Amino acid sequence: SVVTGSPHCTRKVKMLRLVVLLVAAVAFSNAAVKHCCSAGDRHNVQxxxxxxxxxxxxxxxxxxxxxxILEKLMELKPETKDLFKNVNGADTKSGEFAAHCMRILTALDMLxxxxxxxxxxxxxxEHLAEQHSKRAGVKKEHFAVFGQILEKGLPRILPKFDYLSWKSCLKGLLTKIAHKLN
Known part of the structure; x- marks a missing residue:
């Protein structure tokens, strides 16, 4: 039998503590990787x-x-159609709607x-968050769906698409823009 305080028991306790610390460190680092837009991720995305x-x-x-993106958003979330009335969202081929599409991609480009x-x-x-918080009907879930649409659409138009880098950076951007919304 192993006696408490024996060298054998002390070694087992130390090993157990080390294993627990390593498991915690791995879990923490994996959680950080999922939500962190690292320097490498930023470079890849840019x-x-x-x-x-x-x-x-x-x-x-x-x-x-x-x-x-916006047509898919309106298809998946029909209530968003009303959000685009001021930019002629009923006619997605119109010049007004095209200009709005360009503004959205220009804002994304800026970020x-x-x-x-x-x-x-x-x-x-913060500027984009403030703008969107003033628009009645805009919800956090719309930004989540916008992000999902981007995740599916970007690989079709970007060469060498790095899914993990984009997910890491884009999720943070969209979450922060939507932070003032319900």
Missing amino acids: EQWSALWEDQESSRMKIGFGRM INMLDDPEALESGI
Whole structure:
């Protein structure tokens, strides 16, 4: 039998403590990885995103991509159709709606380009959060669906799409923009 305080027992207790600490450290690091937009993630996202802006026809592509995102949002969340009345959301081929699509992608571009400047990024996010909090009917869940649509759509238009980098960075951006919403 093992006597309490014996070297054998002390070694087992130390090993058990070490195992518990290692398990906790691994669990903590995995949780951090899921929600952290690391320097590597920021670089990947910025590099991949820049591919959208290189083409001479990039504005048409961006408007088309923005239109696809908003049409899908309105399909998945029909109550959002009313949110786009002021930009002629009933006619998604209209110039007004195209301009709104471009504004959305330009705002996303701004945030992505500011990922390495935390102070400017927070200011940009806060501005967008404030704008959206003043619009009746805009909900947190709309931003969650917007993010899901982006996760499915970006791989179709971005070369070398890095899902984990985008998920890490995009989730944080959209969550912060939606923080003032219900």
